[in-house]
Amino acid sequence: MTPPYAVAPGCWRYAIACFAVALPTAILAPPLAAVALALGVGVLWFHRDPKRTPPESGILAPADGHISVIREEGDRLRVGTFMNVTDVHVNRAPMAGTVTEVDHRPGAYKPAFSKDSDRNERVVVDCGEYEVALIAGWFARRIHPYIEPGDELTRGQRIGHVSFGSRADVLLPAAYSREDLLVTDGEAVRAGETRLVETK
Structure with a gap:
């Protein structure tokens, strides 16, 4: 079954790059880690792909x-x-x-x-x-x-x-x-x- 809410193909590579920065900096530079984490989540939100139901005509x-x-x-x-x-x-x-x-x-x-x-x-x-x-x-x-x-x-x-x-x-x-x-x-x-x- 197709999920009602997903993300566009290929966008994970952008998000993973942000998460990869967030992990090692979480201890050394927490503010930078928070920014990188927020960017990663923002990328996924931007590329969201909600389910749509077309009308019968038009x-x-x-x-x-x-x-x-x-x-x-x-x-x-x-x-x-x-x-x-x-x-x-x-x-x-x-x-x-x-x-x-x-x-x-x-x-x-x-x-x-x-x-x-x-x-x-x-x-x-x-x-x-x-x-x-x-x-x-x-x-x-x-x-x-x-x-x-x-x-x-x-x-x-x-x-x-x-x-x-x-x-x-x-x-x-x-x-x-x-x-x-x-x-x-x-x-x-x-x-x-x-x-x-x-x-x-």
């Missing part, structure tokens, strides 16, 4: 956070979610599909809430009908996709996480426009549970 938000981007790109609509440091950073598939490409694109490290973040480093998951972009921020420089070309995705499936940051965008299918949106700029959303649009 294209879902890929990330926890607040809607920070709503814009047309040609005949497509992009919806971006800014992930604050307190948000869950495990990202999920907004809808079912087949992964055709997972493309790492180098770039800058501007704050993810700024307009300049459109030039940031990212990993774009192309599913043909739609795309999800996991975008690094000024501090977040570790994007961890869990999927690869050929994978069949289900709605709400975990597709990756961004360590210590930052933004996740969905380029919706061409059939959807701004008038179909169920969310507004600044609205809080939850990955795999909040509907961005109703399924047509």
